[in-house]
């Protein structure tokens with residue numbers, strides 16, 4: 255088992271990474287008599303709910319659960335309210351610990367429920383998708399979507415522990431594994447060129463779920479994110495780098511309707527738009543853009559704008575992005591592979607040209 259710490263002083267917490275951790279009672283920060291509410295969904299429950307509940311019962315916890323509907327389109331206030339109803343019906347108070355068992359959707363909704371139920375209760379993340387293991391379970395961004403924009407209602411709220419059991423990936427559909435690889439590639443592109451090169455050598459093993467490479471990759475991504483979050487928990491500065499491709503990607507997700515393109519797929523295409531703009535600005539070389547595109551393609555990810563979305567469709571969505579300041583877009587761009595920066599003065603004509611460069615002719 256590996257352990258990465260998120261250094262947030264008195265809110266410091268560990269991320270445990272290893273095989274078969276769902277049944278390892280030593281990684282759960284709970285004791286006999288504690289009350290827990292597990293939030294999961296109808297797909298994950300038959301696979302892992304009993305295993306987790308049994309481990310908690312062995313510790314001596316009182317265990318309840320609530321099942322949400324599966325999918326990005328259920329990352330809503332309504333799902334949040336279902337969690338509150340379950341907590342209230344089963345008389346849970348401020349001493350309850352909420353456990354998110356699932357992917358990023360479950361983690362984001364359950365995290366926001368924990369942040370707001372009775373003004374805040376303890377929260378544990380047990381991520382079961384690659385995307386949630388490398389990204390969403392770490393760092394405390396919690397949210398639900400609004401029909402006009404992704405993650406528009408939420409809070410920064412840190413878990414007390416993250417438990418990553420990498421064997422859960424064995425049941426994950428291939429398309430979801432690939433979507434997780436988009437955020438993995440993002441880390442290399444924004445902050446870690448040696449990791450980007452490592453990915454160029456190992457991406458096929460990751461697609462094939464090679465456990466040894468997965469463990470290394472997940473730990474590396476968690477370490478990169480933990481370092482960024484420790485320096486800038488609430489995105490006043492460098493944390494925005496983790497948003498590479500997301501201003502474009504969130505526009506895709508919202509425009510197509512939540513769940514039609516997976517978050518990771520939208521991030522891959524969005525990152526190519528950011529790369530195209532970086533090339534137009536004279537920073538990224540054509541060779542580097544091609545390397546990024548090839549890596550996404552090897553992970554079976556889209557590198558072009560979706561059919562049925564026009565370049566002009568992007569800007570209204572992009573202007574609602576949470577990074578917009580004083581009515582100005584803030585975009586994450588690449589100086590080189592492994593070095594990202596945030597810009598406030600992107601020329602809208604060039605932005606549109608970059609989107610066009612990633613739009614396939616009919």
Ligand SMILES: NC(=O)c1ccc[n+]([C@@H]2O[C@H](COP(=O)([O-])OP(=O)(O)OC[C@H]3O[C@@H](n4cnc5c(N)ncnc54)[C@H](O)[C@@H]3O)[C@@H](O)[C@H]2O)c1
Nearest residue numbers: 297357358359360382383385386389390395422425426517
């Ligand atoms: N908070 C953050 O920092 C952050 C970071 C990145 C992404 N996100 C958010 O995360 C969400 C995407 O997360 P995701 O990619 O995990 O999608 P997801 O939560 O929708 O999970 C993907 C699918 O896999 C299923 N599943 C989960 N674990 C499984 C397993 N082990 N075996 C079989 N099926 C399993 C789920 O039920 C779902 O159908 C988006 O809403 C995105 O905005 C948040």
Ligand SMILES: O=C(O)C(=O)C[C@@H](O)[C@H](O)[C@H](O)COP(=O)(O)O
Nearest residue numbers: 389393395404405493496497500576
């Ligand atoms: O943790 C962060 O910070 C990120 O930006 C990680 C992203 O991968 C993630 O999708 C995040 O939810 C996007 O944040 P948002 O603030 O643009 O909603």
Ligand SMILES: [Zn+2]
Nearest residue numbers: 437500517521
């Ligand atoms: Zn993301």
